[in-house]
Ligand SMILES: Cc1ncc(COP(=O)(O)O)c(C=O)c1O
């Protein structure tokens with residue numbers, strides 16, 4: 459299995475190389491040269507299996523020779539053993555044809571744990587073999603950062619620096635990043651928004667001297683391993699509702715487009731998915747793009763679903779690459795145009811995107827109303843991101859079962875949940891002292907060179 463860049467000029471890599479490399483050297487994102495498929499019988503045989511066993515069957519074709527089967531199975535088992543639910547990703551029925559996929563039973567209470575816990579295991583195995591040390595630099599709107607810190611805290615051969623937008627993550631998210639005591643984790647509060655943080659991380663990858671000097675690695679969804687691990691729960695949930703014998707649809711609260719792109723990969727692998735619905739909050743660039751064919755940046759407006767406050771949606775590049783029949787030069791040109799405000803997608807590529815993705819948006823009022831009505835009518839207390847999902851999904855309910863992804867636990871966003879319902883969602887007991895733990899963070903300006911200096915000084 460080889461991996462190629464969405465911009466067409468970086469070297470082809472193996473799975474292990476792509477995982478450890480992060481961003482391609484031409485600025486693109488790695489994708490598999492060919493997407494492997496699973497037969498109807500292979501998918502049918504997943505019925506009744508443990509989540510871990512489905513994970514092995516789904517991911518094995520992508521990893522080449524990186525791990526033996528036995529090694530890979532034990533990494534998967536280790537990744538999910540700390541989850542607070544035996545099913546790992548349980549399905550809850552909301553209405554006759556509407557289901558909620560709870561992805562918040564991992565250690566940091568968001569769907570990021572599914573990929574980050576496994577990436578943590580895979581990185582440790584690969585670094586153990588090579589004897590190397592690395593510096594992970596990540597950007598977060600709240601959840602990737604806490605999941606990454608949890609997965610890598612205390613490791614002697616990994617330093618983790620997380621850039622988050624100061625004042626724009628929830629207090630629980632911030633404390634999850636700032637209270638771990640291990641000296642290898644560093645929370646950097648940036649004066650800017652998530653897009654600024656993500657752009658600086660990509661700039662660090664494009665600064666080849668810095669990249670070599672600190673042995674830079676990425677755990678954002680830049681990293682193909684992140685997307686791959688998220689493909690699994692599309693299979694586990696669809697199979698539990700009768701796939702491959704019947705179709706299912708998914709609605710996915712979307713920001714950086716990694717999660718819904720994982721759903722698209724599941725479909726390419728042979729899972730019978732009817733609709734893949736992109737659900738955005740008021741920062742609705744993806745919905746507007748799918749409505750108009752023009753990707754046009756506007757400012758980010760802080761919302762009650764802060765993890766989706768994103769305008770430059772990293773994995774949309776992977777979607778464009780396929781929509782343009784894998785023409786890396788065209789993708790590179792469009793990504794250049796994005797720096798100066800946006801680009802128009804060609805008619806053929808736009809049609810391809812429209813055939814693959816449907817979309818909708820939830821305003822702030824609609825999000826709050828969904829939080830309120832789903833607890834009142836369905837007994838399900840939702841986080842604001844999941845509420846965006848169910849609100850949008852309602853427009854697509856029909857005869858095909860719809861699965862909406864619940865991407866975070868309501869207790870990560872207590873202010874928005876309490877405002878909508880009057881209910882204060884409690885944190886699980888293992889983190890009930892989160893608000894008593896001392897915080898450790900560094901305030902930084904939106905200044906790439908200054909942040910690179912901090913990173914170099916800290917790892918020296
Ligand atoms: C809780 C939550 N929901 C939804 C999203 C959007 O997911 P993606 O960036 O993969 O589109 C994020 C951030 O990634 C998130 O943290």
Ligand SMILES: N[C@@H](CCOP(=O)(O)O)C(=O)O
Pocket residue numbers: 597598599600601602603677678679680713714716765766772
């Ligand atoms: N919402 C994310 C943003 C980063 O997304 P990623 O999937 O590329 O890591 C977050 O919570 O940080």
